[in-house]
Amino acid sequence: MSREAAEGSRPHAAVRTDARRNRARLIEAASALFDEVGADAAAMNDVARRAGVGPGTLWRHFPNKDALIAEIVGESLDGLANLAADLLDTSPPEPDFLRRWVAALVRHITRHQGLAARFARASEHVGSPLGARCQAVEQVAADLVARARELGQVRGDLTGAELIRLATAVAWLDEAATEPDTTARLLDLVFDGIRAR
Amino acid sequence: MSREAAEGSRPHAAVRTDARRNRARLIEAASALFDEVGADAAAMNDVARRAGVGPGTLWRHFPNKDALIAEIVGESLDGLANLAADLLDTSPPEPDFLRRWVAALVRHITRHQGLAARFARASEHVGSPLGARCQAVEQVAADLVARARELGQVRGDLTGAELIRLATAVAWLDEAATEPDTTARLLDLVFDGIRAR
DNA sequence: GATAATACGGAGTGCCGCTCCGGTACGACC
DNA sequence: GGTCGTACCGGAGCGGCACTCCGTATTATC
Numbered sequence: 001m002s003r004e005a006a007e008g009s010r011p012h013a014a015v016r017t018d019a020r021r022n023r024a025r026l027i028e029a030a031s032a033l034f035d036e037v038g039a040d041a042a043a044m045n046d047v048a049r050r051a052g053v054g055p056g057t058l059w060r061h062f063p064n065k066d067a068l069i070a071e072i073v074g075e076s077l078d079g080l081a082n083l084a085a086d087l088l089d090t091s092p093p094e095p096d097f098l099r100r101w102v103a104a105l106v107r108h109i110t111r112h113q114g115l116a117a118r119f120a121r122a123s124e125h126v127g128s129p130l131g132a133r134c135q136a137v138e139q140v141a142a143d144l145v146a147r148a149r150e151l152g153q154v155r156g157d158l159t160g161a162e163l164i165r166l167a168t169a170v171a172w173l174d175e176a177a178t179e180p181d182t183t184a185r186l187l188d189l190v191f192d193g194i195r196a197r
Numbered sequence: 198m199s200r201e202a203a204e205g206s207r208p209h210a211a212v213r214t215d216a217r218r219n220r221a222r223l224i225e226a227a228s229a230l231f232d233e234v235g236a237d238a239a240a241m242n243d244v245a246r247r248a249g250v251g252p253g254t255l256w257r258h259f260p261n262k263d264a265l266i267a268e269i270v271g272e273s274l275d276g277l278a279n280l281a282a283d284l285l286d287t288s289p290p291e292p293d294f295l296r297r298w299v300a301a302l303v304r305h306i307t308r309h310q311g312l313a314a315r316f317a318r319a320s321e322h323v324g325s326p327l328g329a330r331c332q333a334v335e336q337v338a339a340d341l342v343a344r345a346r347e348l349g350q351v352r353g354d355l356t357g358a359e360l361i362r363l364a365t366a367v368a369w370l371d372e373a374a375t376e377p378d379t380t381a382r383l384l385d386l387v388f389d390g391i392r393a394r
Numbered sequence: 395g396a397t398a399a400t401a402c403g404g405a406g407t408g409c410c411g412c413t414c415c416g417g418t419a420c421g422a423c424c
Numbered sequence: 425g426g427t428c429g430t431a432c433c434g435g436a437g438c439g440g441c442a443c444t445c446c447g448t449a450t451t452a453t454c
Contacts, residue, residue, distance in 0.1 A: 014451095014452070015400095016400060016401060016450080016451055017451075017452095018401065018402080018450065018451070019400080019401055019402090019451095022401085022402080043440075043441065043442085044441080044442060044443080045440090045441085045442090048403095054402060054403035054404055055403080055404070055405095055442095055443085056401095056402065056403055056404065056405095056443095056445080056446095057402055057403070059442090059443060059444075060401075060402085063443095064442080064443080065442070065443090090297065093440075114414095116373075117211075117373050120370065120373035120374045121373060121374070154264075158386075160250065162374075162382065162383070162386065165370055165379060166383065166386065168370070169367065169369060169370045169383075170364035170366065172366060172369055172370075172371075172373075173317065173362055173365070173366045176313075176314050176317035176318060176369075177317045177318070177362065182362065183368075185359065186359070186362065186363065186366075187362065189355075189359065189387070190386070190387070191353075192389070211421075211422090211431095212431095213420060213421075213432065214421090215418075215419080215420070215431095215432070215433080216420095216432060216433090219432090219433080240409075240410065240411085241410085241411060241412080242409090242410085242411090245434095250433080250434085251433060251434035251435055252412085252434080252435070252436095253412095253413080253414080253415090253432095253433065253434055253435065254432080254433055254434070256411090256412065256413075257432075257433085260412095261408095261412080262411070262412090263413080289404095338436075346411090
């Protein structure tokens, strides 16, 4: 990564090294903690303690919990966009590429407990990093749906946003319900509902 | 313990009138508050204050928040069971009776913000009033699905539990997402997924 | 090395679901 | 109607949460 060229535009800029170091530590600690106990159960104070940093520092770097979560999940959201690009580039297209992508989306949401609800509210976060990234995911979902429609795989009136909503709902069920492994079955039902007829 | 004889001699343990009165007040206050702000946002202390009762009293009558919610939503859950019975009794059956019932279920869950998550976890509440009532709803759902299957309206492998899960997921989306009125559309998609083919 | 800008740390705030216990008032029995 | 045991009440209090404030330590600049 090259030195930020826009430094000249800011008179007293230059992020201090300790600030950058602490930010990295916080992200690492949060990422680990989210993996262990889920985003919902992870307490902000615990994230700070694990990073060896005071709570105040955590809150200065991330104005609220959603912002921290956005930072953590942002990368794998980008991964979803990349996967979509790969699937769209493959020719001939895999027969069930849409299903593969939705399954990946569900896995991503399910990975951290409590993500589904925040994901569903992402449209509120307009302007935030999470909001922007969710919009990117919506865009690739629309592209995937368009491609699947061209191939006659899904009904003509399905939108990318609807697909994401359905996937989010299934993911939410997976983390909310106690019965194990209903996800695949529910996805089957959903895909029967959206396929071309 | 051989104390049963002594307690048995006291006829019917006589619930004190103030206890009964306070319980009624609590249920009324909770019902009103849930209608206004939703079950999630309603604080237990507020329920108690509104009922003109100390917090301790509230917690003695209902050991946790879910128990209070169970009491409040119990009646309309019973209503769902009754609606199912009516739909099953009608002959000839309404062409889309299953859809009508699911829509009612979704409306019921959606009415109070935060109910969907608790509903999805209902199977944990085995033995509780809410758990029992949810099981009753699952039973009528199974009956409805069986009838719809006889009529060739839904696919043969659909279970009542799956139907409820799908309905819960749609209801959750309705309360979690910001976009208005996606519910009917998503139900359309779901019903296309579960219908006979 | 002095100085000002900047970030740090952690005590503090308000709210949550929930608990505990001293005191109150209810209802049974005489 | 009086008295008495006790079921019930009220509310202070607990631990944990997301989040804030401000005195202090660290950093970059000269």
